[in-house]
Amino acid sequence: MSRPRNYRAQAVVIKQIKLGEFDKLLTLYTSEFGKLKAVAKGACRPGSKLGGNVEPLTHSSLSLARGRNLDIITQSQIINGFPELKADLWTLSCSLYILELVDLFTMENSANPALFELLLGTLHRLTEMTSKEITLRYFELHLLDCSGYHPQLQKCVRCTSPLKSITNFFSPRQGGVLCPLCAEKEFKAHPLSVTALKTLRLWESCDYATAKRVNLRPALSSELAQVLQDYIKYLLQREVKSIGWLEELKKSSVDNHYRTH
Amino acid sequence: MSFFIEPVARLVREFGKLPGIGPKSAQRLTYYLLRETDEEARALAEAILSLKKEIGLCSICFNVTDHDPCSICQSKERNHATICVVEKPSDIAPLERTGKYKGLYHVLHGTINPAQGITTENLRIKELLARLQDSSIEEVIIAINPNMEGETTALYLQHIIAPLNIRVTHLARGLPFGAELEYADDMTLNQAIEGRQEFK
Ligand SMILES: [Zn+2]
Ligand SMILES: [Zn+2]
Numbered sequence: 001m002s003r004p005r006n007y008r009a010q011a012v013v014i015k016q017i018k019l020g021e022f023d024k025l026l027t028l029y030t031s032e033f034g035k036l037k038a039v040a041k042g043a044c045r046p047g048s049k050l051g052g053n054v055e056p057l058t059h060s061s062l063s064l065a066r067g068r069n070l071d072i073i074t075q076s077q078i079i080n081g082f083p084e085l086k087a088d089l090w091t092l093s094c095s096l097y098i099l100e101l102v103d104l105f106t107m108e109n110s111a112n113p114a115l116f117e118l119l120l121g122t123l124h125r126l127t128e129m130t131s132k133e134i135t136l137r138y139f140e141l142h143l144l145d146c147s148g149y150h151p152q153l154q155k156c157v158r159c160t161s162p163l164k165s166i167t168n169f170f171s172p173r174q175g176g177v178l179c180p181l182c183a184e185k186e187f188k189a190h191p192l193s194v195t196a197l198k199t200l201r202l203w204e205s206c207d208y209a210t211a212k213r214v215n216l217r218p219a220l221s222s223e224l225a226q227v228l229q230d231y232i233k234y235l236l237q238r239e240v241k242s243i244g245w246l247e248e249l250k251k252s253s254v255d256n257h258y259r260t261h
Numbered sequence: 262m263s264f265f266i267e268p269v270a271r272l273v274r275e276f277g278k279l280p281g282i283g284p285k286s287a288q289r290l291t292y293y294l295l296r297e298t299d300e301e302a303r304a305l306a307e308a309i310l311s312l313k314k315e316i317g318l319c320s321i322c323f324n325v326t327d328h329d330p331c332s333i334c335q336s337k338e339r340n341h342a343t344i345c346v347v348e349k350p351s352d353i354a355p356l357e358r359t360g361k362y363k364g365l366y367h368v369l370h371g372t373i374n375p376a377q378g379i380t381t382e383n384l385r386i387k388e389l390l391a392r393l394q395d396s397s398i399e400e401v402i403i404a405i406n407p408n409m410e411g412e413t414t415a416l417y418l419q420h421i422i423a424p425l426n427i428r429v430t431h432l433a434r435g436l437p438f439g440a441e442l443e444y445a446d447d448m449t450l451n452q453a454i455e456g457r458q459e460f461k
Contacts, residue, residue: 015376016408016409020280020281021280021281055408055409056409057409086409086412088416089413089416089417089419089420092409092412092413092416093375093413096375096376096409096413097375099376100375100376103376241375241376241377241378242375242376244375244378244380245373245375245380246375248380248381249417252420252421253420
C-alpha cells in the first residue's frame with residue numbers, strides 16, 4: 001500500500017541511528033505499512049519530547065509526512081514505552097534480539113499486520129515474569145510463519161510419509177522435518193528429538209497462554225533454540241548478531257539470575 | 262561538484278565529511294580560506310595536524326590527552342575513590358563544567374549495540390574492570406546517555422560491577438530518555454549528579 005502525503009501509523013521503533021547533530025533516522029515497524037524509515041527532526045536535542053517518544057522499543061502513534069527522500073515524523077504520542085523491558089539486562093537483551101529479527105525478516109513498504117501483532121504481543125510477553133526462552137522460541141516459530149517460511153512439521157518434507165515417534169531430522173534447506181531414511185540423503189540435517197518435534201507442533205497451533213505451560217528443561221530448550229536459529233540463519237544467509245550477545249550474557253551470568261526470569 | 266577546480270573540490274569534500282557541515286557550508290568555508298593569508302591557513306593546518314600528532318588517549322581513563330596519564334588522573338585534588346563512566350570524551354566537559362564532580366573518569370568509547378555487533382569486546386570495559394581491582398575504589402557513577410544502547414551498557418556494567426562490592430549509581434532521571442549528555446544544560450546535569458541513584 002503506498003503512503004499518502006500525510007498519514008498516521010501505529011509503530012514500534014525497531015532501530016535508530018543519529019542523523020547529523022540533532023536528528024534521528026528511525027526504522028519503524030508499522031501496523032499499516034510494514035517497515036519504513038523516517039526522520040525524527042531534533043530528536044537528539046535536550047528536552048525534545050519527540051526524542052523520548054521514538055526510542056527503540058517504544059510503541060507510538062505517529063503522524064508522518066512524505067518527504068522527497070525520507071518521510072518525516074510530524075507528531076508523536078506514546079502508547080507504551082515498555083519501561084519494564086528497559087529495566088532488566090536480560091529482558092532488554094531479549095527485546096533487542098526480537099527487534100533485530102523483525103528488521104532482518106522484513107522489507108520496506110510491505111504491510112504485514114499479523115507480524116505487527118506478533119511483535120507487539122511478544123514485547124508484552126517479555127514484560128511477564130515467565131521464562132524468556134519460551135517467549136523467544138514461540139516468537140521465532142511464528143515469525144517464520146508470518147514471513148512465509150513455516151517449517152513443515154507434520155510429515156516428511158521429502159517423501160511426505162507420516163513421521164514416526166522416533167528421532168527424526170530437521171533440514172534448514174528443505175524447510176522442515178525429514179524421516180530418518182530421507183535424512184541419509186540430505187547433506188545437512190540435524191537430529192530432532194520426539195519431544196522437540198511435539199513441542200514445535202504444539203506451539204505452531206496453540207496460543208501463547210498454552211505455549212508457556214510447556215516444561216522447558218535445559219536440554220529441550222537448547223535443542224529448540226538450535227533448530228530454529230539454524231533455520232533462521234539459513235534463510236537469512238547471515239548471522240543474527242544479537243544471538244552472540246545473548247550467548248555472552250549467558251556465559252557471564254554465573255549466578256543464573258538473568259537467565260531464570 | 263565537477264565545476265570546482267580540483268584543490269577547491271578536494272577541500273570542499275573534506276569539510277563535507279565533518280559533522281553538521283553540509284555542502285553549502287563546506288563551500289563557504291573553502292572560499293573563506295581561499296581569501297585568508299598563507300600564514301592563517303598554515304596555522305589552521307598545523308592545528309589540525311598537531312591534534313592528531315600530540316593527542317592520544319590516557320592509558321588509565323582513555324580520555325583524550327596531550328600527556329599520559331591525563332591531568333585528571335594525575336591530580337592530587339581529585340577523589341580517586343570514585344570513577345564516573347562516560348560514553349565518549351566529549352561527555353566529560355559538561356560534567357566538569359558543573360563543578361560538582363571531583364572524582365575520576367573512564368571513557369568507554371561507545372555503547373553496547375548487539376545488532377551492530379558492538380559488545381564488550383569493542384569497548385574499554387576490560388580496562389574498567391582492571392581499574393576496579395584496586396580496593397580503594399568505592400563508587401562507580403554511570404553517566405551514559407539514557408537511550409537504549411546506553412541503558413543496555415549501564416545495566417551490563419551494573420551487572421558485572423555489583424558483585425565486586427562497589428557502589429554503582431547512575432545519574433538521576435532529570436535527563437529525559439533519549440537525551441544526550443553532551444547537550445544537556447548545566448542545571449539539569451547538576452541535578453542529575455546530585456540526585457544520582459542506586460540501581461534497583
Ligand atoms: Zn522421508
Ligand atoms: Zn586519565
